[in-house]
Amino acid sequence: MRQGWNNLPRESSESRWRCPLPALAHAGGQREGLAALGEAQAARARKMYAAGSSVEEIAARFAVSRATIYRCLTT
Structure with missing residues (x-):
């Protein structure tokens, strides 16, 4: 049974830790995605x-x- 886990592709176990939505990933220290309030709001x-x-x-x-x-x- 233990051999079964070792034979899984490495990317399948790593993909769990990646951000599921690229828009929510941090890039350059800033969060990308939709603003909570639009300009009019x-x-x-x-x-x-x-x-x-x-x-x-x-x-x-x-x-x-x-x-x-x-x-x-403040903005």
């Missing part, structure tokens, strides 16, 4: 914050984390 979030809405309220409205809203506000 980010602009709306900035306007809401300027109007006095809290970060928690904005995050709940767009169903994202507070960290996402803070990133949006």
Whole structure:
């Protein structure tokens, strides 16, 4: 039985550890993929914050984390 495991192709065991979606792989220290908020949503979030809405309220409205809203506000 042990010989059966040794005869498996090496790539089949290594493929489990690779990122299943290339868009989520890290490249150059930055994460690639879709942004949590589009440009229009980010602009709306900035306007809401300027109007006095809290970060928690904005995050709940767009169903994202507070960290996402803070990133949006700093860019």
